Amino acid sequence: MLSRDADAVYWMSRYLERSSNIARFLDVNWHLTLDVPEEKGEQWKPLVVTTGDYAIFKSRYPEQRPEDVLYFLTADAQNPNSILSSLRAARQNAFSVRNSIPTEMWEAVNVFYHYVNDTCVRPEAIIREPERFCAEVKWRNLMIGGIASDIMANDEAWRFFRLGRLLERADKTSRIVDVKYFLLLPSLDHVGMVLDHVQWAALLKAVGGFQAYRHAFGKIDPSKVVQFLILDHDFPRSILYCLTEAQQCLHDITGTRIGYFSNPAELQMGQICAGLSYHTIEEIFEQGLHEFTDDLQMRLNVLDRAIYETFFSRLPAIDQSQQQ
Amino acid sequence: MNFDGYEIGPFYDEMFEASGVARPGTRLLLDKLRSLPANELLTRQAAAEKIFFDLGITFSVYGHEQGAEKIFPFDIVPRVIEAEEWNHLERGLKQRIQALNLFLDDIYHDQKILRNNVVPRDIIESSAGYFPVCRGLNPPLGVWCHITGTDLVRDANGEFHVLEDNLRSPSGVSYVLANRQILKRTFPQVFSASNVRSVDTYPSQLLDMLHSIAPSRQTRPSVALLTPGVHNSAYFEHSFLSQQTGIELVEGADLVVHEGYVHMRTTRGLIKVDVVYRRIGEDFLDPRVFREDSLLGVPGIMDVYRQGRVALANAPGTGVADDKAVYAYVPEIIKYYLGEDPIIPNIPTYICRDPRQMAHVLANLDSLVVKAANESGGYGMLIGPASTKADQEAFASKIRQDPRNYIAQPTVSLSRCPVIVGDHFEGRHVDLRPYVLYGNEIQVIPGGLTRVALTKGSLVVNSSQGGGSKDTWVLGR
Numbered sequence: 020m021l022s023r024d025a026d027a028v029y030w031m032s033r034y035l036e037r038s039s040n041i042a043r044f045l046d047v048n049w050h051l052t053l054d055v056p057e058e059k060g061e062q063w064k065p066l067v068v069t070t071g072d073y074a075i076f077k078s079r080y081p082e083q084r085p086e087d088v089l090y091f092l093t094a095d096a097q098n099p100n101s102i103l104s105s106l107r108a109a110r111q112n113a114f115s116v117r118n119s120i121p122t123e124m125w126e127a128v129n130v131f132y133h134y135v136n137d138t139c140v141r142p143e144a145i146i147r148e149p150e151r152f153c154a155e156v157k158w159r160n161l162m163i164g165g166i167a168s169d170i171m172a173n174d175e176a177w178r179f180f181r182l183g184r185l186l187e188r189a190d191k192t193s194r195i196v197d198v199k200y201f202l203l204l205p206s207l208d209h210v211g212m213v214l215d216h217v218q219w220a221a222l223l224k225a226v227g228g229f230q231a232y233r234h235a236f237g238k239i240d241p242s243k244v245v246q247f248l249i250l251d252h253d254f255p256r257s258i259l260y261c262l263t264e265a266q267q268c269l270h271d272i273t274g275t276r277i278g279y280f281s282n283p284a285e286l287q288m289g290q291i292c293a294g295l296s297y298h299t300i301e302e303i304f305e306q307g308l309h310e311f312t313d314d315l316q317m318r319l320n321v322l323d324r325a326i327y328e329t330f331f332s333r334l335p336a337i338d339q340s341q342q343q
Numbered sequence: 344m345n346f347d348g349y350e351i352g353p354f355y356d357e358m359f360e361a362s363g364v365a366r367p368g369t370r371l372l373l374d375k376l377r378s379l380p381a382n383e384l385l386t387r388q389a390a391a392e393k394i395f396f397d398l399g400i401t402f403s404v405y406g407h408e409q410g411a412e413k414i415f416p417f418d419i420v421p422r423v424i425e426a427e428e429w430n431h432l433e434r435g436l437k438q439r440i441q442a443l444n445l446f447l448d449d450i451y452h453d454q455k456i457l458r459n460n461v462v463p464r465d466i467i468e469s470s471a472g473y474f475p476v477c478r479g480l481n482p483p484l485g486v487w488c489h490i491t492g493t494d495l496v497r498d499a500n501g502e503f504h505v506l507e508d509n510l511r512s513p514s515g516v517s518y519v520l521a522n523r524q525i526l527k528r529t530f531p532q533v534f535s536a537s538n539v540r541s542v543d544t545y546p547s548q549l550l551d552m553l554h555s556i557a558p559s560r561q562t563r564p565s566v567a568l569l570t571p572g573v574h575n576s577a578y579f580e581h582s583f584l585s586q587q588t589g590i591e592l593v594e595g596a597d598l599v600v601h602e603g604y605v606h607m608r609t610t611r612g613l614i615k616v617d618v619v620y621r622r623i624g625e626d627f628l629d630p631r632v633f634r635e636d637s638l639l640g641v642p643g644i645m646d647v648y649r650q651g652r653v654a655l656a657n658a659p660g661t662g663v664a665d666d667k668a669v670y671a672y673v674p675e676i677i678k679y680y681l682g683e684d685p686i687i688p689n690i691p692t693y694i695c696r697d698p699r700q701m702a703h704v705l706a707n708l709d710s711l712v713v714k715a716a717n718e719s720g721g722y723g724m725l726i727g728p729a730s731t732k733a734d735q736e737a738f739a740s741k742i743r744q745d746p747r748n749y750i751a752q753p754t755v756s757l758s759r760c761p762v763i764v765g766d767h768f769e770g771r772h773v774d775l776r777p778y779v780l781y782g783n784e785i786q787v788i789p790g791g792l793t794r795v796a797l798t799k800g801s802l803v804v805n806s807s808q809g810g811g812s813k814d815t816w817v818l819g820r
Contacts, residue, residue, distance in 0.1 A: 020609055020610050020611075021591060021592075021593060021597055021607060021608065021609055021610075022597070022608050022609060022610055023594070023596075023597055023608075024592075025610045111573075114399070114573055115573050117399070117582045117586065118582045118583075118585035118586040118592045119586075119592075122398070122586070125398075125399065126397050126398055126399070129397060129398070129399040130397050133396075175610060272610065330610045331610075
């Protein structure tokens with residue numbers, strides 16, 4: 020596969036997944052605010068913090084009202100990680116590889132983009148009723164995932180598609196876990212109380228994992244929720260699940276057996292996966308949940324750079340691996 | 344919707360012999376159109392447009408990204424060409440392409456035709472499409488022009504003429520295929536009853552042709568389509584052809600000359616390329632040979648080509664044969680190489696290089712169509728009857744400054760097709776661009792792009808000038 024095309028498929032997939040994650044936690048947060056009426060916009064700010072764009076947000080919206088958060092994350096073309104910006108980037112990438120992906124996928128991305136672009140022209144409707152817009156973004160992403168799994172040949176393009184999606188998802192799940200760190204409870208007394216409970220359940224709903232959690236663990240228990248989101252082997256949005264699947268994709272691309280590495284991407288990926296696979300949730304708490312996610316995100320950034328250097332930079336990958 | 348108020352006017356109408364009288368090939372179609380409930384046709388037109396839009400077969404109206412997008416205008420009522428008429432065209436196109444290829448090979452080798460004074464030497468040597476650096480090149484199979492799109496028009500008597508030859512990198516074939524896919528969904532019953540010849544084999548024929556010119560005999564040569572990139576107006580076509588044939592779509596930076604061969608940069612390292620279907624002009628192909636400032640091409644690719652280690656389709660240098668001043672000589676070219684009269688005539692053409700002809704052109708600017716010899720896409724044209732005195736004066740001074748670069752033709756009243764305009768039909772002028780492939784043999788796809796001048800009365804059909812298109816049905820019997 021052309022390096023340029025691999026790059027474009029990977030980023031198309033990441034941007035689509037990004038839009039889906041924003042929609043998911045916006046939606047959950049909106050429901051949360053309906054359940055737990057709040058005085059000010061405190062419930063909304065963490066969402067911007069987790070996307071990593073708080074600095075831009077603060078500079079553009081000094082008042083930081085809830086509707087500012089909603090606009091910033093959905094229709095704000097100035098925010099590089101808004102749903103609108105993500106769709107633009109996804110579509111641009113899809114456009115340049117429209118010959119390498121199924122027509123149905125290109126069409127779905129194109130129609131999706133037009134839906135978002137047209138809807139964002141009148142953001143008042145999104146802000147008044149984000150649920151409808153978020154649901155649409157979620158469904159359209161599920162459909163594109165369905166196209167990928169049902170009609171795409173399991174070739175390199177598909178593997179780069181999966182790789183992008185899984186890495187973005189791992190990153191976003193870790194950020195969603197981190198939301199809880201920033202979601203302030205009114206006081207320590209509230210730990211374990213109704214509000215705390217609602218918030219943990221909200222995290223599960225944000226990743227669509229509430230039912231799967233109920234089946235596996237029953238009662239909402241903070242440490243179990245964290246374990247489920249980070250270390251579960253069966254839930255497709257847990258960090259460990261995403262990363263071990265991503266590792267498989269990476270090794271399928273190069274043909275190198277897992278346990279070995281032939282390039283910097285596999286080396287970095289192997290280290291992350293090994294670290295996670297042989298960690299207990301107690302150790303993660305000991306390290307500190309926030310410190311753990313911080314460290315993971317840093318490693319994922321290093322991995323992303325390694326993937327770029329190995330496959331997408333226009334230097335031939337084989338020459339690089341031979342140098343090792 | 345019906346044809347009650349439809350006027351044929353003083354033109355050849357592609358659908359009607361006379362007011363209300365269908366041509367034999369269009370009867371089935373007309374019956375169908377007449378049987379549709381009111382508004383049904385408009386509903387189908389809207390549905391077809393939505394398919395185009397959803398598939399992203401669009402262009403940006405202003406700038407890109409943020410701007411509104413539009414589809415290329417498209418009319419769902421097809422244009423029908425009967426079997427006999429088509430067979431005649433097919434023979435004529437094959438004859439023309441064969442002669443033009445012999446001409447190209449001669450021009451870049453012995454130049455016998457120039458030495459025999461059949462074509463004036465200075466016309467060739469002053470042509471912007473003539474590249475002396477291509478002399479002595481030997482393309483595989485001796486074929487220079489592998490893909491041609493020849494523009495045909497019908498005059499008031501219904502006779503077809505060649506309007507111009509496009510031998511560089513003619514575009515539009517993707518619209519032929521896309522229009523057809525959509526028309527099949529739009530009129531399924533009448534389509535199958537009409538015995539319309541298929542155009543869907545074009546991608547396979549294109550692929551076979553590209554394989555046939557691969558320098559080394561391999562079971563599966565590696566082929567790449569070289570595009571200027573996503574910002575090019577024909578990018579949809581490049582992407583579509585790549586998808587339909589499975590050949591790689593590459594930009595210049597994806598290719599590199601390495602150890603004497605052309606390679607593409609892939610996730611697994613460099614992979615050798617045997618054939619490049621280039622959709623960029625040769626002047627952008629290799630900065631070491633042509634334009635130094637070109638960023639679109641591949642440094643060193645011409646060297647590899649010269650050594651016969653990569654094939655290029657079309658071969659560099661073919662543009663000399665579609666120079667509009669050379670066009671005037673194509674009937675002589677056909678006679679010279681094949682000893683035959685042209686099956687499809689040219690439009691009578693005045694060459695301003697000839698002082699007597701120039702005087703005639705200058706005296707009749709209000710009735711002639713004047714064209715710059717090396718422009719395409721409807722640029723650099725004066726349409727006499729539709730021009731102002733000021734336009735004519737501006738063109739007269741351009742012609743006097745550079746007579747070599749201008750030709751003129753009588754205004755042909757192009758044939759018309761009914762087109763949906765609002766809630767009724769109106770006649771609009773059309774041309775026809777069939778596509779010809781030349782590898783081991785010459786093949787013409789049955790049909791082609793019918794381009795429509797959407798503005799009432801206009802003769803300009805180019806998409807860059809606001810033209811639209813129609814599906815073209817060639818009947819099998």
